[in-house]
Amino acid sequence: MSNLQLTFTVIIIGIGTFLFRFSFIYLYGNLKLPDWIPRAMRFVPPAVLSALIFPAILIKDEVVWMSPQNPRLVAGIVAIIVAWKTKNLLLTIATGLGIFWLITFI
């Protein structure tokens, strides 16, 4: 891909992404939404985050890797337990990365 094409690609993605972010902030008020939408909205963050997390810890090279040998899975489960018990972001990430490196490099 030429530099010009790449510049064009990046600008299109940038504009599209901005329009997604801006869409309802701009339209709100001029748009009467049915009651169930705000109710459903509260489940958006857990659903999207979960859809990013599960494949990231379970899938390696397009295959599900459900095994104690999978460092991401083990570290992910430990991180889930730490997050659950402590609600501490820093501790969760530090423990998760620590376990991940321990299993990967030892």
Place this chain on the structure above:
Amino acid sequence: MINKESATRGAKSVTPLIIGIIPFALISGITAANTGLSLGMALLMSIGIFAGASQLAVLQLLSNNAHMLVIIYTALIINLRMMIYSLSIAPYLQGIKMRWKVLLAYSMTDQSYAISSVHFLNNPEEDYKSFLFGASLTLWIIWQVNTIAGYLMGSIIPPELGLDFGIPLTFIAILLKGVVGWPGYIAIIISGIVAVVASSLPMNIGLVLAAIAGIAAGTISEIILSNEGRSSGRE
């Protein structure tokens, strides 16, 4: 005008996330350098798109020599979730100037959205605009500085270190901090299962399907649970 206390609270609220974002930004800068992008192009991406997962997808597809349209489509699908953030945060950002709406929309990320939406629910007295501005600006600066740092480090940090694993860990921490109650847990489980099962579908459709399934499962189970509570007099 910006309420400094609210903006400071916003900035402070995202500081625990920085440790998860730094490796993400570093990886993004390092990969940009390894893919042969100029520093200018790397900055155009990190400032112009400012959405890490989609930036990493662009870099990966570039190194696979993917077609321009595939790159655009994939990045936009990944970022489609921003529309839902926009809808969810919109009620808090009314009655402010258009240029603030533009700025706050541009700078909104998974992290600043997640932190702010939970904070706003629990703190209706907050100055929403200032809080979100403080949170987003902090993350924006951290992101740009570390993207440049990553670019300059180039190939010194090997990708084998797996620092990108900090991303799902960040999401785990955000998720379990914010979600309380069975409907939320059901949304998490259903969405996670669908995401894994549908992960081999082309064009990142699995992510979209999983999100829709999770939202539906959460909403439906909430309705069922609240009806049960009412009929047995526990409401």
